Amino acid sequence: MAEEKDDKKYTTISIPTPLAEKIKKRIKGTGFNSLSSYVTYVLREIISNIDEEEGEAFTKEDEEKVKERLRALGYLD
C-alpha cells in the first residue's frame, strides 16, 4: 500500500504505528483504499466542523436595501 505520493500536493504526517494498524484493519473491505485516504477523509470532516463562523459579508445598509427589493418583489411583507 503506497501511502505517500511523490507529489508536492501531498505531505507526510506521522501517527503512532499501533493506531495506523488499527485503522488499516478497520478500513478493510470499505471504500477506503489506503490509510491516507481514510485519514484525509476524517480530517476534512473534522476541519469543516470546527471552521470559525464568518459573519455575513454585508453591512446593515446593504441588508436594508436587499429587504426593500424583497418587499417590492413580494418575497417579504
Place this chain on the structure above:
Amino acid sequence: MPKPHGGKLVNRQIEKPIDTSGLLNIEINTNLSEDILNIANGVFSPLEGFLCQNDLETILKEKRLQDDTPWTIPILLDVNEKNIKEGDTILLKNDETGVKATLKIEEIYKYDKKTIAKEVYKTLDTNHPGVTNTFNMKDKFIGGKISLISSKPREFDEYNLTPKETRVLFKEKGWKEIVAFQTRNPPHIGHEYVQKTALTFVDGLFINPIIGKKKTGDFRDDVILKSYEALIKHYYLKDRAVMSILRTSMKYAGPREAIHHAIMRKNYGCTHFIVGRDHAGVGNYYGPYDAHDIFNEFPDLEIIPVFFRSFSRCTKCGSVVNDKICPHDQKYHINFSGKKIREILNNGQIPPEDMMRKEVAEEILKFKDPFVK
C-alpha cells in the same frame, strides 16, 4: 445559516463605472456570460473568475480546487484570440445578457479536451451533450479573476434572487434550516410529496428552477414558474416555501453535477439539498444512484443531501410512497410519468388529480403552447 462555500460570499460586481476604452473586446456566448454573473454575485463562491490550469487539474483528478475546497465542474473560458498575453486585461461582452466584465489574464493554457470530457462526464461518447460541448470548445483557455461592470434587465428578473438576497430572506423569515429543490419541470404530485416530506424536518423550502436554454418539447420557463406559483399559492404555507430561479446551463454531468448543484444552493444559504434518482443525468451514462454515492466523498461539503429514490402512487396504500415505506407489489404502483402528463396536457386535458394538482394543470393550460418549439 451555513457559511458560503469556501467561507466567503464572493462579490465581483464593480460599484463605480470604469474606463474600458483601449481594452481588447471579446464576444462570449450566453452560457459564459451567465457563468460571469454567477461568479460575480456569489452563486459560484469561492470562484472569483475562470479557472487556471492548476485548479482545473485538481478538479479533474480530485474533485477539488487546489486549496482542497470541494469543486466538481470546471468553469472555463475558452477563446481563439491570438493577440492576448498573460497580464493583459480584456473586456468580455455578451449582447443577450448585456454582460460587460473585465478579466485580468492570469494564465493562458491548453488542455486535452478528451481528458476533461472523460473525467467530468465519464464518457467520450459524442451523443452525450456535455462531451459534445467540451469537444466544441475553442482551443485555448484563459484563467483569471473577473469584475462585472454591467448586465441588462432580463425576463424573469422578478424571480431572480442573488445569494445575498436569499440569505437575507431566509434570515427575515426566521429559517435556520432550509432545503433546496432543483427543478426543470412543472410540479406533479410526486414532486410535491418529495418537497413536503423534506420540508417536514426543516424550517423552509427553497424551490430553485433552472432557467435557460431548453430542448424542443420541454416546458417553457414561464410555464414552470406560473405552475409553481399556483402550487405554492394553493398547497403550501405562505411562510414555508419560496421560489427563485437559477440561470445556469445544465451540463448533464450526473454525480459531479449533483455536487455542483448542492454547492450553489449552499451559497444561497440552504442547509439541505434534495437529490433524486439519476440527478442531472442523461441517457444511461450514470447509474441511477451515482449522484447519491458521490456525496460520500465529501465529508466537508457542509450541505446535507436529502436522498430520494423512486416514488410512486400505491393504490393499496392510497397515497404517494417510496421504496422504503411501501411493502406492496409493483402492480399496485403507478409511476409519475412526466411523458404521460405531457401527453395529456398536450391534448388540452387536465391530468388526473392523483398525478397533478388541478390548479397547476389549469395554469399550464392557460398557455397556448406550454412547450418549447
